[in-house]
Amino acid sequence: MKAINQKQEHTRSYYAATANEVSDYPVLEGRQSADICIVGAGFTGVATALTLVERGFSVALIEANRVGWGASGRNGGQLINGISGLEKIRKKHGDGIADMLWDIRWRGNDIVYERVEKYAIQCDLKSGFVQTALKSRHLADLEELAAQRQRHNFPYKYEIWDKEKTQAMLGSSAYIGGFACYRDGHLHPLNLCNGEAKAAHALGVQIYEQSPVTAIEHGNRPKVKTATGVVEADAVVLAGNAYSTLESKHLSNLVFPAGSYIIATEPLSEKVVNEINPRDLAVCDLNEVVDYFRLSADKRLLYGGACNYSGREPKSIKSYIRPRMLKIYPQLEDVRIEYEWGGLIGIVLNRTPAVGRINKNVYYCQGYSGHGLNATHIMGEIVADAIAGTMEKFDLFADMKHFRMPGSQWMGNQIIALGMLYYRLKDML
Numbered sequence: 110m111k112a113i114n115q116k117q118e119h120t121r122s123y124y125a126a127t128a129n130e131v132s133d134y135p136v137l138e139g140r141q142s143a144d145i146c147i148v149g150a151g152f153t154g155v156a157t158a159l160t161l162v163e164r165g166f167s168v169a170l171i172e173a174n175r176v177g178w179g180a181s182g183r184n185g186g187q188l189i190n191g192i193s194g195l196e197k198i199r200k201k202h203g204d205g206i207a208d209m210l211w212d213i214r215w216r217g218n219d220i221v222y223e224r225v226e227k228y229a230i231q232c233d234l235k236s237g238f239v240q241t242a243l244k245s246r247h248l249a250d251l252e253e254l255a256a257q258r259q260r261h262n263f264p265y266k267y268e269i270w271d272k273e274k275t276q277a278m279l280g281s282s283a284y285i286g287g288f289a290c291y292r293d294g295h296l297h298p299l300n301l302c303n304g305e306a307k308a309a310h311a312l313g314v315q316i317y318e319q320s321p322v323t324a325i326e327h328g329n330r331p332k333v334k335t336a337t338g339v340v341e342a343d344a345v346v347l348a349g350n351a352y353s354t355l356e357s358k359h360l361s362n363l364v365f366p367a368g369s370y371i372i373a374t375e376p377l378s379e380k381v382v383n384e385i386n387p388r389d390l391a392v393c394d395l396n397e398v399v400d401y402f403r404l405s406a407d408k409r410l411l412y413g414g415a416c417n418y419s420g421r422e423p424k425s426i427k428s429y430i431r432p433r434m435l436k437i438y439p440q441l442e443d444v445r446i447e448y449e450w451g452g453l454i455g456i457v458l459n460r461t462p463a464v465g466r467i468n469k470n471v472y473y474c475q476g477y478s479g480h481g482l483n484a485t486h487i488m489g490e491i492v493a494d495a496i497a498g499t500m501e502k503f504d505l506f507a508d509m510k511h512f513r514m515p516g517s518q519w520m521g522n523q524i525i526a527l528g529m530l531y532y533r534l535k536d537m538l
């Protein structure tokens with residue numbers, strides 16, 4: 110991975126190559142002022158900015174590179190309900206908040222569906238997501254996914270698939286069952302992020318790109334500084350996730366960057382598409398270290414899997430991921446891989462997003478442990494609520510205890526890599 114927080118253009122992903130447009134907001138110059146200043150224009154920053162401006166706040170959003178440059182513009186595009194850590198929160202507070210947590214887990218999906226419609230964002234949003242069973246112990250998970258929805262009178266369509274149906278729907282003999290939910294789905298994440306930023310900008314959010322924030326000066330009105338400018342605001346939101354190095358005194362060794370990688374094939378023939386995914390669903394297996402894939406709008410297979418926790422980059426992303434794809438789809442042996450790219454996800458040791466405040470008015474919200482498209486939108490709303498004075502949901506997350514790994518970040522990454530090795534071995538059993 111290249112050095113972080115330096116001005117860079119988008120990575121050479123399928124998404125950057127097919128973006129509706131490339132954003133071109135100005136560099137921050139001179140002294141500016143806003144009610145709220147947000148650092149980082151991925152989904153966390155953009156979703157928070159849009160929620161705040163919709164509620165009447167003046168907002169400045171500062172991005173080191175381009176809108177959606179980080180994980181938000183590079184991910185698998187799988188819109189999956191939930192946010193990691195909810196079960197830990199339920200255990201801490203009891204079943205009395207179970208319904209509230211159930212609503213929280215779907216809120217990100219609701220926000221994305223609402224915004225795509227309200228702002229007419231072209232991001233190829235499709236409904237439908239299947240979780241696949243590879244081993245007999247996964248079959249109980251399928252039953253539990255259905256039971257959860259039954260308990261909550263879930264109003265959207267879902268279904269359990271047996272082995273025959275799963276193999277017929279996904280054209281792979283690897284699977285022995287599936288659970289399909291049609292409130293989850295998939296989309297072109299860079300186009301969603303850019304579309305939300307455009308909507309926020311149209312409502313008055315000042316967006317600055319190619320403007321790495323170098324420091325925060327704390328106070329009643331904190332100052333957010335770059336090499337060429339400063340924004341003074343009543344409150345600041347740090348949304349740099351795995352790419353951020355700001356506020357190391359409070360935040361270092363809390364979120365560990367891990368590399369995650371995707372390949373995109375050439376467009377597939379209609380025959381192959383009909384064989385492997387005729388309903389155009391997002392797919393993810395139930396392993397601890399997951400493989401996930403979906404079709405793009407132009408019918409490429411976008412296949413992601415594995416994660417690099419040690420900080421060492423694979424020499425070739427294609428050689429790393431393609432064998433995983435061929436294990437599921439040997440029939441794609443002769444299909445060309447036309448794109449390969451990676452990005453950083455933020456891993457938190459207790460798997461609950463690291464959310465909190467420094468000096469009352471500098472909020473941070475990061476570490477979705479690889480599952481963030483939906484979670485960032487949930488947290489954007491929860492942080493906006495907190496800024497407006499409603500702390501209830503924010504405090505549920507902020508009160509969770511986090512362990513800051515002693516020693517260097519490199520050391521922390523090696524320990525996490527060892528831990529993940531355990532899960533990889535478990536997946537092999």
Ligand SMILES: Cc1cc2nc3c(=O)[nH]c(=O)nc-3n(C[C@H](O)[C@H](O)[C@H](O)COP(=O)(O)OP(=O)(O)OC[C@H]3O[C@@H](n4cnc5c(N)ncnc54)[C@H](O)[C@@H]3O)c2cc1C
Binds near residue numbers: 149369
């Ligand atoms: C390959 C890959 C596949 C994934 N697949 C999925 C998936 O299918 N579904 C899912 O739900 N999640 C997925 N994720 C996770 C998801 O993408 C992330 O959880 C989510 O995008 C995090 O959003 P974010 O805004 O918090 O961080 P990011 O999108 O990483 O954005 C952070 C931004 O902050 C900026 N920044 C950092 N420091 C500074 C600074 N000092 N000054 C100014 N700007 C700064 C960065 O340049 C960056 O643009 C995937 C992630 C990866 C990498």
